[in-house]
Amino acid sequence: MELVYSWLKEYVDVDLPIVDLAHALTMLGMEVENVRLLGYPKPDGGNTGISFHGLEWDPEKFVVARVDEVMAHPNADRLVLCRLFDGKDELSVLTGAPNLYPYKGKGPLAQPLKVAYAREAAKLYDGHKSGQELTTLKRLKIRGVESFSMICSEKELGISEEHEGVIILDSTAPEGTPLVEYMGDAVFEIAILPNMVHCANVIGVAREVAAYLKKPLKFPDTTLLSKGPSITDKISIKIINADLNPRFVVGLLQGVKAQPSPYWVQYRLQLAGMRPINSIVDATNYVMLEAGEPLHAFDYDVLLKRAGGETPKIITRTARKGEKLTTLDDVERELDDFTELVCDSAGALSIAGVMGGLESEVTDQTTNVLLEGASWNFINIRKTVASQRLNSEASYRFSRNVHPALAETGVRIGLQRMAAWSGGTIAEGLVDEYPTPRVDPIIVISESDVERILGIQLKAKEIAVLLERLDFVCTIENDLVNAQSPAYRTDIGKDVIGKADVIEEVARLFGFENIPPTRLQAELPPQRGNRSEERDRLIQDTLANLGLQEVISYRLTSPESELRLYPAGSEPEVPQYVEIQNPIAVEKRVLRRSLIASVVEALERNIRHQERLLLFEIGPVFLPNKDELLPDEPARLAIALSGLRHPNTWDQKGIQLLDFFDLKGILEALLDALHIKEYVFTADTHPSFHPGKCALLSIGEDQIGWMGELHPKVKENYSFLEAPVLAAEIDLDMLFTLSPKDFVTTPLAAYPPVIEDLAMIVPEGTTSAEIEKVILSTGGILLKQVNLFDIFRGEQIGAGNKSMAYRLTYQAPNRTLTDNDVGKLRIRIINQLEKELGVIVRKAD
Template identity: 35%
Template sequence: MRVPMKWLKEFVDYKGSVEEFAEKLTMSGSSVETVEYVGRDIKNVVIGEVLEIKRHPHAEKLLVAKVDTKERVLQIITGAHNIKKGDKVAVALPGATIEGGKKIGVQNIKGMESEGMLCSAKELGLDDHGLPEDMKKGLLILPKDAPVGKDIKEYIELEDAVVEFELTPNRADCFSIVGIAREAAATFNVPLKVSFSTSGEIRQIDEIFGKVKVTVEAPDLCKRYIARIIEDVKIEPSPLWMQRRLQLCGIRPINNIVDITNYVMMELGQPLHAFDYDKLTDGSIIVRRGKKGEKLVTLDGQEREITEDTLVIADKKGPVALAGVMGGENTEVTEKTRTVLLESANFLGPNIRRTAKRLGIRTEASLRYEKGIDPNLAEIAAERACELIEKLGAGRVVKEYADVYPEVVRPRRLQLRVDKINALLGTDISKECMVGILRRLGMGVEDEDGKTFVIVPTFRADIAQQADIAEEIARIYGYDNLPSTLPGSIATCGVLSKRQKLEDEIKKTLSDLGFSEIYTYSFISPSAFDKLKVPFDHEVRNAVRLLNPLGEEHSVMRTTLLDGILQVVKFNLNQKQKRIRIFEVGKVFLPKELPLKELPREKKMIGLAVCEEKLDFYYLKGIVEAIFSKLKIDNPKFNPDRHFAFHPGRTASISVGGEIAGYIGEIHPDVMENYDMEDKRVYVAELDMELLLDKAATEVKYQPLPRFPAAERDMAIVVKESVAAGDIMEAIREIGGELLENVELFDIYRGEQIPRGCKSLAFSLTYRAKDRTLTDEEINDLHAKIIEGILERFDGRLRE
């Protein structure tokens, strides 16, 4: 936001330096980026009147002008042909300096003396965009009432300081000269000279009889719409002072009507738009959402495609403007315009931002609408524009006007709690001081039933709670005036929860075992499910699709960690890594139904993978068992099972307490081929981290060292290949009861002595009693009972 200081001083009685202004405004929350001094080079340029024009006797293309500068009459030679007797011009006197530091003196041109120079707009540092064609190519012709002899810098405000602010998005009220003036008045505690006001009445009239009918079909996107009619319009360049102020704000002049709308926008912060009334069908204004297939050629000559979420201003034939962004070429104000419909409206910021972003258009109007504008400002801005139109003789304003304002925005009322604000700021500011600061900021303060209330004006939509009031008081009171104090409340020490500690212990255990932790994207490609061979009816395919993905490769939320893990394995293999041991702890996103009606469940999983020449399924199984041991989970079951991504016959499900905790196995050759790793073997486990943490034993139980000796017995039984060793071990524990201290599988044998389709399993059993030494008879009886039960239950025989 660029603010010319001379314009600002019309609204605030500030007499200090520009440097102090920039420093204090920055400290009070309105950050100043730069200060630019313009027009300093221009010196000794005054207004002159052309008394006589004649051709140069020795040069056909040159003219000799006699110019009255009040002090004296000068003879000046010029090559410009757009002047005549009686014109008022800018005269650079001998010894003058013009834009760029160029010095002007007395010259002899083709045998005649030239005492100075007549200036063009560019030689005065002016943008000639809003000037007539003859002035763009020639000299700047001043209005007939320009006072002869007056310094041109005073007449056009050529010299000024422009302060550029970097404003925060929540301060929409500061994107205007008046908004910054209000901040300056509060910061320096000086009077604010703003006389703009409204009648205070909300009229709710949607029609000017016989002239215009306003229909708002999208009240959720348009909070207010005011339409005013200006007749007998005369399109011409705007006054030089207005053009200069607009240029200093970074806006190029167009013509008087358009310049007035831009001038009011910069002054008050409310965008306006002027339509050529005669180009509107039946004088109709319809504020609605766009329709599929509609297009509009905007003022920049580009054809824009309109979507169904684009807010447009339309007549009965179709769109005439992109609301809050840019007008249409079909209703542009031109030199032939005789009647203007002036729009002063309030549109929903997020919708304007989406439209501007989609179309790649960023205008001064859209910039302000995006931040959020006070709907009550629309009437003030419309009145101000009409005042300037009549003052400059640009047209005649019709008294009646349309104003559609469905839901009136009223000032917010918040309680002022002095003690709480002081406690928050660590200060001891009096109530009187707080009230004074709030009133300087344009807020009202009322006492009622022993309480004090702050009346927040509607232009301060960012103030919604007590903390916001405290911030306002702090910044105007002065951050550098706030004392250094310790926090008044008792600080608490942040600690990890039990589940977080267990998770960290798992990660540390895996790191100690030589595994590296990885992080992969939560968003994956839909093609990953095909690469993993996920069945079409499997729940893993029920993935949430993103509305605005970065690309197809990251367009759905993952429901398994497998794709990311395999991508990392592939990357490392491509880097010639021969030792790959990785793990990831991450969330998968499981929706209850699609399309989404509520947020998906975020389930934490842990995935492990190994790819090494000497490592196999049993190595990874041992790693998983180490995790269970760390969590003190007893007797996890590994059962042969099937998994869509794993090799059949080399896959097991893992269950704890009767619940499936995950799967472990070798990746299926077809899946390996899909990931371009068909010549490798990768072993992967994917476990439900939340279930493991739920089953983890959080208490450590100690028991005394055994006082009585243990006795060991071995047994080897022959069973069918389909019998799982884990099932036999569970049966042994069940039959052995309290006297069986431990059982371990120490050998699996298949050979000539074993029938085909069978295997020999050898177990070591440890017996011990806590209260006595077991006798051989007790041990032998129990051991025989276990053997008998196992042989009967699993249809086996003792190996001889």
């Protein structure tokens, strides 16, 4: 909300500098982020929490001036010369403002005009350039006439974008007065919290400021200066559902004439962010901004006509099925059956609290105005706003629950303002339909309640004093305060909720700044730690230590994006996804089921910038569960690698590319970090992977994940280079469950090991795992380690064969092994290998 400083000062004596006022508003819960200055110099910045902007009007250079005569320019039709008095001198000033043409050549003006005048060397905004561009007034000749000063438009002073005409001030403006003194102002951009609708108006803010400064509020007089006949027989009101429309108040103003509002009214409306229209509409807007009650002005004669000359009857009711109304934005709207309408006997007049209808709207020809102030159910208003997608200043307020008391206050102030600016006579009295007057809640709070929640000790009296400053009506009983919520607030609840609401008010007025910070003394809960967090940490650290870069992807994706992991033409049926009903883009319309797809895409995104990439991500995937409302969110790990095995350096050019075994080595290191020993990688097939370069990782019976080189046809779906792309996806929940919580160390061996090499010729189809298994199971407890150290293929081995060489480490915990011990084992191992796998063990040379 834009809060106009001068307007605020009408209701409370603010003796604070602008900076301090902004701070006070912020600490009251109305955060001020920006302050727009009109004419005032920028205060010294620094730790104010506010940014200032605006144009300074130098008091020497900008003054109120009087135009006594408007004369034709000797050489230009579109320019005029004004005879002007600036308080000191009589001057001749050149201007092209069209709104001065009507006065041209009329001789000395009977009613001189008051204008905002800028002297030579004044700094102001260029009226002819878009945006706000500073310029300095210089002496120059325009079509043979010297010009050195200017009568200003709003744009030139930084008030609005208006630059066609010059400002014509109210006739009371005193010439010679510095402009900043006459109309300098500040506009505070304040954030109105959703529960603070009672502050979404100038008086509402003034109340808070008054409470803060311990000063009285100067509320406008609401006595009606009625001169006309009574309203009573001019209109009747019927409320069908008082839950939806608790109150409906109208007043009547007869014999008005719509005209431009006084300049100070237009000026304030503009500063508050509203466009001036005419004196009738401006009055409704002004009072809404001033007092917080959105008003609606009907053309009374239209109502009379619609009633066929009978007394018009206002009926408020919900819309009928299929009922339509053309609103004043000239849109015909089909209404929902929950939407509350203001109607008469001939049908709908307006959408209650949201927008008026076109037909009964006031126009320049309107002479009799029926002014409505009402109270509406805020939730119902919100439903209508959502359904009609129709926001307005009125609905902004009504959808936040405006107190019914404001309906009457608003109409009273509104009638007076309207009569003052448009003429006319106020009819005697109001018609006020208020079937069940609201009872504002009374909250009982104790000294100990305040201490228990805020940690400060206040006496009942002190609590009451704070609340009374906010217009709560308080009585004290011992340590209890009974506080009744003021008749303009709707944010104070009942019972335990009301208590919290009132304690918040105590804290706010006491000042958050004044509550001393303390350390938690409450009982410490049982310390449980968090296994999944510890798991993630271990896995992330291990992988980063192994040289991988962690990535974090969007969880929102598309099925197409995940299907890229399958060769074109052999995509599986699209699985069920958690789908977003209102996605921001089609490529972000479901929640991922595959983490590997995210990491492979991350690899793709970077592949052109990096010669080697090793990426991983951990996080949930989202799998709909037909037995549960919410999907399962199992944690996954995905890894993707591609590029050079070693980074290139200036003396070594890498040629080796990352391959299957680099990825496998990473997974083995991870399993080692988790102290998982009993895992196996078995050859497997998966459509995403190369059929010969794919493995399944299992631990016991559990399948933990897949790894492999991307199938060449899958690679084609991405913009990868020639290097193979390796990827793996692991079920983290399972992996971690299978990781032992504890493990034990092996004592360091006291006796030396015996190391032997064993080379054998093996058919191609025999796997290393098979050979190792035979060696280990035959070697018994003395055989500590088996390591493959060489594979060789060549003519001497024979086609279809390979030579595999293993290094065997034997060791006993209690003695030095002899050749005899080892020899016996070796013979058993060789025999077993030859028997089980048909290998030929090569004899030592």
